[in-house]
Amino acid sequence: MASWRWFHQLGSPKWFYQKSASWLPWLWVATAILFAFGLYYSLWNSPVDYQQGNSVRIMYIHVPVAALSMIGYLAMAICAIIGLVWKMKMAFMVTRAIAPVGAAMTFLALFTGSMWGIPTWGTWWEWDARLTSELLLLFLYLGFIALHSSFADRSKADRSAAVLAIVGAINVPIIYGSVKWWNTLHQAYSVTKRGAIDPQMQTPLFIMIGAFYLLFAILVIVRLRLEIMSREGKSQWLQAEVLANRSVGVKS
Amino acid sequence: MKAHRKKKLLTILTALALLSTAIGLLLYAIRDYADAFYEPSRVVNGDAPLNKTIRVGGLVTAGSVKRSSDSLYVEFDITDNEETITITFDKSLPDLFREGQGIMAEGKLIDHKTLKASKVLAKHDEQYMPPEIAATLKKSHQEGVKKMTNQGDKQ
Numbered sequence: 001m002a003s004w005r006w007f008h009q010l011g012s013p014k015w016f017y018q019k020s021a022s023w024l025p026w027l028w029v030a031t032a033i034l035f036a037f038g039l040y041y042s043l044w045n046s047p048v049d050y051q052q053g054n055s056v057r058i059m060y061i062h063v064p065v066a067a068l069s070m071i072g073y074l075a076m077a078i079c080a081i082i083g084l085v086w087k088m089k090m091a092f093m094v095t096r097a098i099a100p101v102g103a104a105m106t107f108l109a110l111f112t113g114s115m116w117g118i119p120t121w122g123t124w125w126e127w128d129a130r131l132t133s134e135l136l137l138l139f140l141y142l143g144f145i146a147l148h149s150s151f152a153d154r155s156k157a158d159r160s161a162a163v164l165a166i167v168g169a170i171n172v173p174i175i176y177g178s179v180k181w182w183n184t185l186h187q188a189y190s191v192t193k194r195g196a197i198d199p200q201m202q203t204p205l206f207i208m209i210g211a212f213y214l215l216f217a218i219l220v221i222v223r224l225r226l227e228i229m230s231r232e233g234k235s236q237w238l239q240a241e242v243l244a245n246r247s248v249g250v251k252s
Numbered sequence: 253m254k255a256h257r258k259k260k261l262l263t264i265l266t267a268l269a270l271l272s273t274a275i276g277l278l279l280y281a282i283r284d285y286a287d288a289f290y291e292p293s294r295v296v297n298g299d300a301p302l303n304k305t306i307r308v309g310g311l312v313t314a315g316s317v318k319r320s321s322d323s324l325y326v327e328f329d330i331t332d333n334e335e336t337i338t339i340t341f342d343k344s345l346p347d348l349f350r351e352g353q354g355i356m357a358e359g360k361l362i363d364h365k366t367l368k369a370s371k372v373l374a375k376h377d378e379q380y381m382p383p384e385i386a387a388t389l390k391k392s393h394q395e396g397v398k399k400m401t402n403q404g405d406k407q
Binding site: 047048049050051052056059081084085086119120121122123126127128129166167169170174181182183184185187188189190193196197198200201 | 257260261264268271272275279283286287288289291309346347348356371372373374375376377378379380381382383384385386387
């Protein structure tokens with residue numbers, strides 16, 4: 001079926017390994033441009049907040065990494081389902097590629113949140129529903145990594161860790177909904193609430209969100225290429241690919 | 253989709269739905285404990301225990317802040333627009349503390365109207381704007397209130 005071609009192509013490590021090599025330079029350029037604009041606007045050329053002063057600038061890092069920590073986990077869970085149902089090895093490789101990147105985003109979200117909490121709330125940690133569920137997310141990512149590496153048999157590791165990824169995904173809507181369902185120290189939605197963030201702050205925020213999404217994609221692609229290398233090391237196409245690259249390296 | 257894959261997908265989705273329901277029910281059962289703080293109306297109703305460390309939260313009532321002249325001791329009221337309770341505190345307040353601001357206080361209830369706080373934290377709302385715009389908004393709000401009062405006088 002023609003419409004499913006992309007799905008089968010993405011499922012082929014060979015196709016992805018060869019194509020992604022040509023995507024990466026463009027992605028790096030786009031990311032660098034977005035970060036250059038985003039950091040300039042968010043750190044220098046945007047107004048201070050009427051209450052928080054300069055502390056508001058932490059938002060330009062905190063919001064993108066916090067969003068990615070949740071989206072990364074959902075992506076991991078969806079790939080885990082695809083891997084279990086269609087027995088697609090690429091899907092399992094993607095879950096492995098995402099896990100440490102997602103964990104890093106979650107750690108950054110918690111860390112920048114604490115740094116922001118000290119000057120604004122007066123504390124770096126409080127056991128409210130939002131902070132606690134985000135901490136749980138970090139442990140779910142770390143649990144996924146630990147569980148996967150505890151099996152000697154790779155396909156067993158893939159399937160067991162996939163179950164954890166799927167079950168843990170229930171936490172993501174809880175993180176998102178926490179500030180609405182319960183009263184928390186963390187403030188309610190502002191990014192998705194119209195008019196809550198002044199346009200002069202919203203524009204740099206959206207640029208930074210775009211920059212972080214691209215960076216996340218790059219990191220996952222790079223890790224996925226390494227994962228393909230470690231799993232498909234014995235296949236002829238990969239050996240040919242690596243040899244071809246090496247001879248190019250020798251010539252130049 | 254092949255039959256065995258469909259079956260597997262359905263199994264996973266059903267398990268996920270059941271598990272979500274279980275966790276949803278669990279969160280519903282503990283909803284009162286999942287809250288970070290008691291609102292003033294719940295304190296006044298007697299939902300919050302006396303002489304036990306708890307957290308309360310609400311907006312600082314305008315004009316209620318009374319500071320001691322020779323120490324850090326401060327008293328203020330917080331409200332959830334239904335009931336009001338008084339907070340007493342003797343340490344330094346966070347920078348964002350001001351009238352109308354949302355705060356969270358941790359401490360013990362002396363009676364159903366008064367909390368002796370050991371910690372006061374500032375909550376900040378989801379509004380982000382530059383100081384000039386905040387000033388303009390405040391000004392236009394005050395003018396609007398004045399206009400309404402004037403109209404009220406004429407009638």
